[in-house]
Amino acid sequence: MSEQIVIDPITRIEGHLRIECEVDGGLITGARSIGTMWRGIETVLKGRDPREAWLIAQRICGVCTTVHAMASVRSVENALDLEVPVNAQYIRNMIVGAHCLADNIIHFYILSAVDWVDIASAALKADPKKASALARQLSPWKHNSYQEFKQTQDKLKKLIESGQLGPFSSGYWGHPAMQLDPDVNLVAAVHYFQALEYQRKINKVVTILGSKTPHIQNLAVGGVANPINLDSPATLTMERLYYIKSLMDEVHDFIQQVYMTDVATIAALYPEWCSYGKGNGTYLSVPEMPLDEKGTTFAMPGGYITGGDLTTFRPIKTSHDPFFEDNVKESVKHSFYKGDWTRHPYVSETEPEYHDNSGDKYSWVKAPSFKNQPAEVGPVASVLAMNAANYQPAVKHTGWMLEKIGSINSTKQTMDILPSTMGRHISRAIRAAVVQEVMLDQWDFLVNNIGSGDMTTCNEPHFPKGEQRGVGIHEAPRGTLSHWIVIENGKIRNYQAVVPSTWLAGPRGTNDEPGYYERCLVGNPMADPEKPLEVLRTVHSFDPCMACAVHMINPEGKEFSKVKVL
Template sequence: MAKRIVVDPITRIEGHLRIDCEVDNGKVTNAWSSGQMWRGIELILQGRDPRDAWLFTQRICGVCTTVHAITSVRAVENALNLEVPLNAQYIRNMIIAAHGIFDHIVHFYHLSALDWVDIVSSLKGSPKAAAALAQSLSPWPGNSEQQLKAVQEKLKGFVASGQLGVFASGYWGHPAMKLSPEVNLLAVNHYFQALDYQRRINKVVAILGSKTPHIQNLAVGGVANPINPDSQSTLSLEQLFHVKTLIDEIGDFVKNVYMVDVAAVGAFYADWTAYGAGVKNYLSVPDLPLDSKGTVFALPGGYIADGDVAAFKPIKSFHDEGFRDGVKEGIKHSWYKGDWDRHPWEEETVPQHTEFQDKGKYSWVKSPTYYGKPAQVGPLANVLAMYAAGHGPTKSHADRLLEMVSGLAGSKVGLSALHSTIGRHAARAVRCGVLHEALAGQWQALVDNIGKGDYATFNQPVFPKGEQRGVGFHEAPRGVLSHWIVIQDGKIKNYQCVVPSTWNAGPRNSSDAMGPYEASLVGNPIADPEKPLEVLRTVHSFDPCLACAIHLLDPESREVVRIRTRV
């Protein structure tokens, strides 16, 4: 008897995700991903000055403001063939890397760990045994018996008062929860510590981005951080050394806590390496440009078809024609008028809402394709590409993580295990380590370049008459983000954002092939359809940038049970 599980929005704001799954014999047999993405943004931008676009695009997403700002200025620079001074590249790169580290840590500990970690079980853990276990895995000083006891007491206080707060909505005691009370206790301890470290790394963004939660320092053509090593009001050496201290502090946490925790969760849930692969065409883009033109990058990116890492095709520059020509969006299953696949520069947005049609239109999200195929984006796509490209830091972090998992699981776990729900978490941790090394490298490059007497941070953009087309791309924490702009006589004529969650959450395409969320859910086990924790595990592993809630719809009685979930 097939049951249908529906993950549905309850708030009014656009951008929400709804997941429908058919469940039969304890397994997902079919899935639909439906959502709304920011339609109308292009209308707001039309006719405006391209130099202002980033100020608007950084507001289109509540979570990813920085990435839209960066991608927007890159799109305009690409259209104008405008070079960006080295200092500006380094400063932007540091913001990108720090933001990525922040995002990956918060995603693992605060947005998805509780899919795997049972808070209530941690109350039964022995702090002594947990401390001993932790010391066998990592030299991190924050795992002492005393520390773990204190965390347990704090948590007991919350539970006793009935105020679980942020923990209130978890599936505690679910049969799919498998960690021992001690491992759960360690994870809860790190949940609290991660709150402190996410704040520190975000401070790097704040210092470089001019102190507010929205970065203020960007400009088409560079950054608005005047560099003067001696002045307090500009980017000074004192600030740069404060940034360095923060970078060093976060490094220990990433290496000795985050990566170790992911290895442990991966080893104890090794069965999840068999679920959630879904679409194995992987798309990522190179990032952290090291020259003014965007032809040399610290981090590689490119396309991998069918999971075949050996057949990796690199994307080589901000002007890469392969990327530029390969991206299309289709609307066969989306709530827009017509049925076409078009290049982002040629798109139009004419909404046409219908009811939810399983075989017809069912989503506000368009269906992006790369040379006609759906593609998965995100840290997994990026790590596989970097590994394939022979990127040294990626190889060393990935090999270290897989070795830790193999040791804990007691059997050899290789790179192929990454094509899975749990593999996306592992890849994100690897990427976080890679980003941390890159951040330190970019800091050094900036300091060295200033040391040579180069203080330039900005090249003035010039808008010629006529039409220019540009694309800006960025390997954001959730994957490939691209902005596509058409400029006419110095004003914006068309603007489209193809965001990571569109690639992953998109509906079936014009050939009816499933999008990555949809394909990754098929075959997932469902222990209890009333509490579809497994669906959350797989969808959360993508780091969805969407708020959601769960409805359980029983077609017999038409009764809807609504279970709120964490965002």
């Protein structure tokens, strides 16, 4: 007999997502993904000055602030056909890269590791000597000493004895789907604490270049507001640039020797999760890290893949590529908005119309499509595209990762494991290694360009009379982000943000085809409907961020996730 379970809310951050699943015979047979909050930034921006849109847009989300700032300035530049000085591109690219790495590290260690790693087992059953030896066998990382492992275990023991589990209080400890050896659990727990340190280091790069984090302040339509003057201490000097480089170098080791290695280890020990959570084989990504003024060449390729077949790869080449601009649409057939239309974002509307969710309309999230099909965005799409384009840094790190997994569980691994629940973590780690490399290139480019005497960082925008339309594309940590702007006589007439979580968490679309989470949950196992760890694993693998929470604190109710078995 089938039963229905409801998990509400499901995200670890910024949570406004509810998942309803049908379970039959220990397997998920159907799912509905429901965005429970209205996101209507568009209505706030109407009528405003396009130059200040990014300041408001980066408040959409509390976590991925820089990405919305970036997509927003790019949309205005795209509409005006405004060139961006290369110094500004390099500075922006370093911010994009540093933010991405901080985000990836936090996502894996802080937000999803507890889906796979049993902290209680690490605290109570692991042998710190053996665990430390195992870690040293897997990686040359310098902070894998016995002392480090013993200290962390003592800390965790104390926490568990105190009965107040703090950040770990809602983990499903002892769940039958938790399969790692206690020593492996301890390796991950040690790195959990180290991850906090390294995300802080890399975030410092964002702070220095962006003047402030969260919410960078250095962007401007047409460039950045960082003055470059190698002689003045108040500006971007060589000293600061070298400090940034030292931070990037430190994080390089963490990414390669810790993050990549831990993901490979956990993937190797949960092989069945490399086949659960597959999508429909349609992937969309955009190129990132523009290298010229016009946004016609990029360091990291992106594009469209269908049928899970890399030979179908169609690159998206420039920030003006009509292949992207013409093929994105949004449907509100199953969303709480007026009408039943499927439209291009330039002419899309955001007029809420709430019903109870028993009918056709059941989510506040719109359903985007590319060439009238839903598509998976995110690290899998990006890594597949970069491999399809034979982009060497991606080919290299993908090869390393697959080999590492294979060496741990004695198998031969191919890219076929990437489109899966675990494959999303694998791809995110591969992409982080690529981003790390590209970011160091940006630093070299910037220093060389300054060395050649070019100090320009901004071109002033001019708004002609009449209407201009533009799209700002950004391959964010969670996937393809696009901001669409229509400017009329220097003011914003329409603004739509099509965000990665919309592509993934969206409801059914125009032809009633399921949204991406809905599709990927079907076929997942479910050992204990009261503790739906498996649903969390698949949904968390996408790194859901149902943007823009009210983060309210409520002293009355200790209300956590409601799991309802109907």
